[in-house]
Amino acid sequence: MDRESGVGLLRAACERLRGQGCARAVAPLDGSTWFGYRWVVETSEEPPFLLEPRNPLEYAGWAREAGFTPWQTYRSTLHTAHVPDPRAAELEARFARLGLRHPVPRTLEADLRGIHALSNAAFVGNPLFSPLDWPAFEALYRPLLSKVPPEWVWVAEDGGRTVGFLLSLPDPTQPGTLIAKTLAIAPGREYAGLGRWLAECFYRQAFGAGFRRVIHALMWESNRSTNLQGHGRVIRRYALFAREL
Structure with missing residues (x-):
């Protein structure tokens, strides 16, 4: 055109x-x-x-x-090293009561439903947000999750309820690169800082596993989660x- x-x-x-x-x-x-x-x-x-x-x-x-x-x-930012969060010990202690795990085949159905409910709650304040019903969400995310190594998806639970998740995936077009695609946290002061803690766990594991590059992708610049990108270089707007x- x-x-x-x-x-x-x-x-x-x-x-x-x-x-x-x-x-x-x-x-x-x-x-x-x-x-x-x-x-x-x-x-x-x-x-x-x-x-x-x-x-x-x-x-x-x-x-x-x-x-x-x-x-x-x-914006999307590129990180080439893990810079430890100065609040890591505090956050680890605060959220020690939560279950933090990776999905496995026997939990995939429950995890998908938990992520669906959380996404509709967590993103409601984003511009132009509209809820996505379960069939449409499942059609969108089940094929994606089936292709992502489970160790690169984090689910945080509180009493069996999904209160946080971080979805990342290796980029097959760029060896050594991991993409942090979606981060969502349940609304409310009770979970303030959980996104920061999930990001710290993610970066520790990513660079510990030998990834040389982490891309924090497509973050809305008015969202507080852009604070998690503080040590990265902006590569795209x-x-x-x-x-x-």
Whole structure:
């Protein structure tokens, strides 16, 4: 697609939405944020990683020309060493009562259902969030989890209830690279700091297992979890664009 076609398509879509009574247009969005959204707006020499959005950088310029501006921003960071969390001992003691484990085949069904419930609760404050029902969630995540080595998925439980999870996966296109894809923690002050503790466990294990690179992927820049990326180098930035109609 060339510039003229891209800008024209966005403008035509906005006209159609305006005619249907819509007040705002958002791009790109493949139905909901459970599926493809965000455009790459800034990059580096680092190659694309598994499950990352891919688009020509020109798309952002075309969106601006069609009247869109960045509405929400995201980033991915690269870590090449484990920098121990100074609060690690405190966090370990605080969450010692929780069960922290990796899924195994006999627990996969229960783990999927726990992750589904937690995701719908934990992400409710994210822009454009909409709940995903169990059949759609299962169709999306079961194939993914079946391909991920279980030691790279963490589930935290409190009295049998899933209160945290971290999903990561090795990148087959970049040997020695591990991608931290999704981190979710149950709402409430009771679990404040659990995401930080899961990240510490993750980095310890990743670099201890010989991975040389960890990519903390596609984090919303308004989310407190971006604090977990403090020692990483930003390798990509993304944006979700919007315009009033």
